[in-house]
Amino acid sequence: MSIQARTGSMALMLLSLPLIPRPAQAVQVVPVPGQSRQWDVPPHVHFDELLHEVFWDITIIGVLMAVVAAYFLFAYRRRFPDEVGRLQKLSPQAALGWMIIPVALFMADDIYLFAKGWELHKQYREVPENAYEIRVTGAMWSWTYTYPNEVETYGELKVPAETPILLRMSSEDVVHSHFIQQYRVTEDLMPGRVTYMWFMPDKVGEYVVTCREYCGAGHSSMYGKVIVMAREEFNAWLESEAAAISASATVASAQQVVSPAADVSARDFGR
Amino acid sequence: MGQPKTWKEWIFTLDHKIIGIFYLAASLVSFLVAGTSAALMRIELGSLGPTLTEDAGVYNLWLTMHGAVMILGFQIPALLGFFANWVVPIMIGAKDMAFPRVNALSVWLLWSGILLALCNLIVPDSFNGMWTGYPPYSETDFAGNTALYSLIIIVLGISSVFGAVNLACTVMFMRARGIGWYQLNMTVWCVFTANIMQLIFVPVLAASVLLLSLDKYLGFGFYDPGQGGDVLLYQNLFWFYSHPAVYVVLLPFLGISFDIIATFARNRIFNYKVAVWATLAFIPVSSDVWVHHAFVAGLPNWLRTMQTFTTLMISLPFGLLMLSMVMTLYKGSIEYRTPMHWIVGMFFMLIIGATTGIPNALSAIDYGISDSYVIMSHFHYVMAISGAMAIFGGIYYYFPKLTGRMYSEAMGKISAWLFFIGMNVVMGPLYFIGIEGMPRRYYDYQMFPQFESMHALATVGVVITTIGVLIMLYSWLHGMFRGEKATANPWQSQSLEFTHTDVIPGPGNFPTPPVMPEGWSPYSYDKTVTKGGSE
Amino acid sequence: MSSQVTEHAHWHTSPYPILVGFGAGFLLPWAFMFYFVYGQGLLAVIALGLGLLMLLVGGVGWVGETVGIIDDEGWSPAAMLMFIGTEVMTLFAILVGYWVMRLQAPQWPPEGTPEISAPNMATLLLLFSSLSIGLARRKQMQGDAAGFANLTLISIAIWALFALMTIFGWGQLAGQGFAIGVNAYATALYGLTGIHFAHIVFGLLIMLLALAPAYRGRLSASYARSMTMYVHFVNVLGIWVLLQAYYW
Ligand code: HEA
Ligand code: HEA
Ligand code: CUA
Numbered sequence A: 001m002s003i004q005a006r007t008g009s010m011a012l013m014l015l016s017l018p019l020i021p022r023p024a025q026a027v028q029v030v031p032v033p034g035q036s037r038q039w040d041v042p043p044h045v046h047f048d049e050l051l052h053e054v055f056w057d058i059t060i061i062g063v064l065m066a067v068v069a070a071y072f073l074f075a076y077r078r079r080f081p082d083e084v085g086r087l088q089k090l091s092p093q094a095a096l097g098w099m100i101i102p103v104a105l106f107m108a109d110d111i112y113l114f115a116k117g118w119e120l121h122k123q124y125r126e127v128p129e130n131a132y133e134i135r136v137t138g139a140m141w142s143w144t145y146t147y148p149n150e151v152e153t154y155g156e157l158k159v160p161a162e163t164p165i166l167l168r169m170s171s172e173d174v175v176h177s178h179f180i181q182q183y184r185v186t187e188d189l190m191p192g193r194v195t196y197m198w199f200m201p202d203k204v205g206e207y208v209v210t211c212r213e214y215c216g217a218g219h220s221s222m223y224g225k226v227i228v229m230a231r232e233e234f235n236a237w238l239e240s241e242a243a244a245i246s247a248s249a250t251v252a253s254a255q256q257v258v259s260p261a262a263d264v265s266a267r268d269f270g271r
Numbered sequence B: 001m002g003q004p005k006t007w008k009e010w011i012f013t014l015d016h017k018i019i020g021i022f023y024l025a026a027s028l029v030s031f032l033v034a035g036t037s038a039a040l041m042r043i044e045l046g047s048l049g050p051t052l053t054e055d056a057g058v059y060n061l062w063l064t065m066h067g068a069v070m071i072l073g074f075q076i077p078a079l080l081g082f083f084a085n086w087v088v089p090i091m092i093g094a095k096d097m098a099f100p101r102v103n104a105l106s107v108w109l110l111w112s113g114i115l116l117a118l119c120n121l122i123v124p125d126s127f128n129g130m131w132t133g134y135p136p137y138s139e140t141d142f143a144g145n146t147a148l149y150s151l152i153i154i155v156l157g158i159s160s161v162f163g164a165v166n167l168a169c170t171v172m173f174m175r176a177r178g179i180g181w182y183q184l185n186m187t188v189w190c191v192f193t194a195n196i197m198q199l200i201f202v203p204v205l206a207a208s209v210l211l212l213s214l215d216k217y218l219g220f221g222f223y224d225p226g227q228g229g230d231v232l233l234y235q236n237l238f239w240f241y242s243h244p245a246v247y248v249v250l251l252p253f254l255g256i257s258f259d260i261i262a263t264f265a266r267n268r269i270f271n272y273k274v275a276v277w278a279t280l281a282f283i284p285v286s287s288d289v290w291v292h293h294a295f296v297a298g299l300p301n302w303l304r305t306m307q308t309f310t311t312l313m314i315s316l317p318f319g320l321l322m323l324s325m326v327m328t329l330y331k332g333s334i335e336y337r338t339p340m341h342w343i344v345g346m347f348f349m350l351i352i353g354a355t356t357g358i359p360n361a362l363s364a365i366d367y368g369i370s371d372s373y374v375i376m377s378h379f380h381y382v383m384a385i386s387g388a389m390a391i392f393g394g395i396y397y398y399f400p401k402l403t404g405r406m407y408s409e410a411m412g413k414i415s416a417w418l419f420f421i422g423m424n425v426v427m428g429p430l431y432f433i434g435i436e437g438m439p440r441r442y443y444d445y446q447m448f449p450q451f452e453s454m455h456a457l458a459t460v461g462v463v464i465t466t467i468g469v470l471i472m473l474y475s476w477l478h479g480m481f482r483g484e485k486a487t488a489n490p491w492q493s494q495s496l497e498f499t500h501t502d503v504i505p506g507p508g509n510f511p512t513p514p515v516m517p518e519g520w521s522p523y524s525y526d527k528t529v530t531k532g533g534s535e
Numbered sequence C: 001m002s003s004q005v006t007e008h009a010h011w012h013t014s015p016y017p018i019l020v021g022f023g024a025g026f027l028l029p030w031a032f033m034f035y036f037v038y039g040q041g042l043l044a045v046i047a048l049g050l051g052l053l054m055l056l057v058g059g060v061g062w063v064g065e066t067v068g069i070i071d072d073e074g075w076s077p078a079a080m081l082m083f084i085g086t087e088v089m090t091l092f093a094i095l096v097g098y099w100v101m102r103l104q105a106p107q108w109p110p111e112g113t114p115e116i117s118a119p120n121m122a123t124l125l126l127l128f129s130s131l132s133i134g135l136a137r138r139k140q141m142q143g144d145a146a147g148f149a150n151l152t153l154i155s156i157a158i159w160a161l162f163a164l165m166t167i168f169g170w171g172q173l174a175g176q177g178f179a180i181g182v183n184a185y186a187t188a189l190y191g192l193t194g195i196h197f198a199h200i201v202f203g204l205l206i207m208l209l210a211l212a213p214a215y216r217g218r219l220s221a222s223y224a225r226s227m228t229m230y231v232h233f234v235n236v237l238g239i240w241v242l243l244q245a246y247y248w
């Protein structure tokens, strides 16, 4: 095959770059320790603030348009049968102005929103160094959670409070989506790829997990719980589970449980 | 001259107006089928636990039918079938479409597709993979007859491509003498642009669903990771079409709305040229935003960030179009007839729908609301309610030209506001429970019992909507047979389809090919005295 | 304007589009579903036969009604150009699928791929068909209907030969144990050649339909020109498939 044909094919391949899983995953890998920033508030709190702000933004835009429209609709009712509209043709300068000025305003707002959104996006996607990792497997129609010491739970995600939790997820059959309303976070699971999400369980309690990608007849019954426990309680539970699994397997040990120093990035992130 | 007399002249017709009517019929049948399934769904969701059916699969079938048929059967055929066929050629002073036989072929392919879709209600293994048909689910046996889904989309796709080529040629080559590109109605521009988008994007959809069936039935492995394929390939291809598809729906209905507003406000389009270029700008802008439907699908972070930005950029052309639309009212002389009522309703719904796109567009916010009722409510406002209101308004607007008679104004207006109020009662509460976590495509919501009252309220809304729809249908039937005789130009419009045709345009549309004078515009109300149809 | 309007005008009709529409749009899908989804061979054959019959009768009637009798004003080539544009997009989507699979694979060709010889000779044939169809078009421009018909027939023969060679090639591959589901390369190879094959079949239909009117001395400039464009396009596609699937 000639050089030209080869370069041609390569150029076309480049176009499809976003679709290629390999580079895709390279970009997705969780940042190495030290790169992620410290955030004052957990993402879900930040989310509510931003959502609030965005709602204000679009409400102002919407109300402005609605009020102007309503006023025109009222003020310019037809007064006599032969009346015609009196809108004049714009001069070229005016036409241009009526394009450039609105576009500049819209653009300004867009950039503002984008910047705000990006900040939160980074918070969602950059996993804190000390995150505690749990593997999630979705299958029609249940969730399996696997802890570092190979303890497994079904439909109940037990996590220690005040520890960032990293979920590394994959699916056995079809696409599912792991959604925790309390933490405002969703990410799909699918066969052949590994995805991740993280959240910060700041308060002890029980919250709902649901599946958010259509996966068949059991989609709406594919729900479970996140149970946030105090750390000691969590450790005790995990150890007793591990002990219960088998006396012979001496996998469980306290260091493997929650220790902020756990080197998350050293684990196999890609696969 | 009126309508054809013999059945042959109907069935074997090559005339764009009759073909348009067949499109309209297909579209209304689809609306009733999909609307009925919406009503069933709402009743099911109205109370916690099983209501109408114990079987989630049945609900999923309704929802699949609802989504697919509403978009592919109701809105696209109404907008790119009926309005494109019936209205556009007359607006540009053409005697027919460029290729009348291909045009007839398109409509019968559409009907084939609709019949196939109805078959999905009959076959034992109905397809229930939703209108998005994501693999691997759609390639499992749980999903039912995937071939039906693929083939419906392929048949409709071929129909659309033929239709789009035909319309593009018509607009390019068949404009009457004296009608330049900047003298076209907004409807023509918008439909033209939408069709160009169809040409570019439909084939990608057709290919993506073709691969589904190849995988499932012939053993290929395009989407099967076990065979070296990739699940996400489908989502990327699908949304590469289906995002632009929402503008394929949006633009024509905005076009119709522009024309109706101009007619009833007797005003020119504000900043016409900029509006035209904003319309065209949707082609490039919408081609690079598809990832916003897959923000949570495990695509790389840089892609999400990039496409958040490109998605936000849609607000530029969109904002310019909405600005032109509002300002077309300015200094107008607005008469409130039924079509105008529908369009006013449309406009307020569009504001809600379009602005609620913005939170979704921010990937970070989407992490909390993706695939929830927030999204569902967003697209019902911007597409379902706005689109339907513009379509129904448009049908009322052309009712006199289609039937030669007038409908009842009172019934028309009542139906418009019942539809408006009803749909707000449906979609308003659902938006708020969406923010609190209500997921889409749920047959039941045991995990969120607190949402029951809002769901119930939404179900009341659909009752109001249904009454509105029934009144609308009755007003059409009544008008068709009992209505007052219409005149050729009941709205004193300046647009060609009113000024130069008979009450019901006959074969060839115009007695002699129209030649427009220098400087003619379909919107020049202040210059010329309005000419009726028979001067 | 009023009632004198359209007295002389009448409604144009043709029974053929509806035949083609339901034949291709409704029955052929059912043929596929009967066979592949429901395993009803007989029903599949009936639907296929009926569908193809409607398609053919419709097609023959259609060209019989139009070619050399009424013609658009030379718009068909523009339309064909747009149509080819959409075709390119279709293929682009499928090629993206191929690239994704290929770049993701740990090795290429993946395990289980036998030694496969590229269909160089068959692809060379395609070039000859481009030549013959080009000559046909020249005859048509000279108004030589019989010459046009003969050269079109030659192109048809070449393509039919190509189609047979493709089928034969598939048979050979399957004989080597390289069936569709074997690995990603099989998916790609059968996918790409299959798409090209479908275009060949469709093109054969288009050329066949041109024959009947041509032998009766009827020619249509726009039909001939669009047909030629399509044939060239499918040939270029064939070469592209050869390069992508066998030589890259
Ligand atoms: C007609 C149909 C239509 C239209 C026009 C739109 C318009 C928009 N949509 Fe919507 N959308 C759908 C139909 C439509 N959508 C459908 C059907 C789905 C769901 C599919 C499915 O999953 O089943 C969907 C889903 C959907 C998602 C996916 C969410 C998810 O699944 O998680 C997103 C995310 O970004 C989105 C965003 C937008 C945006 C940003 C616009 C923008 O075009 C809106 C831009 C307009 C404005 C903002 C208002 C006017 C502008 C101004 C006045 C200028 C000033 C404003 C600013 C500077 C902000 N839409
Ligand atoms: C153009 C599009 C369109 C339109 C007009 C509508 C119209 C309506 N839609 Fe729909 N909708 C979608 C497109 C549309 N929808 C899509 C794409 C989805 C997503 C699908 C998916 O998730 O895959 C969706 C999903 C969807 C859901 C989400 C369900 C879920 O996620 O679980 C709901 C729930 O309330 C709903 C409700 C409605 C209602 C009440 C109407 C009402 O406006 C309907 C009003 C009409 C009627 C009520 C019919 C009235 C007439 C009769 C009853 C007369 C009957 C008489 C005879 C037959 C002679 N729609
Ligand atoms: Cu799992 Cu939906």
Ligand SMILES: [Cu+2]
Binding pocket: B242, B243, B246, B290, B292, B293
């Ligand atoms: Cu979109």
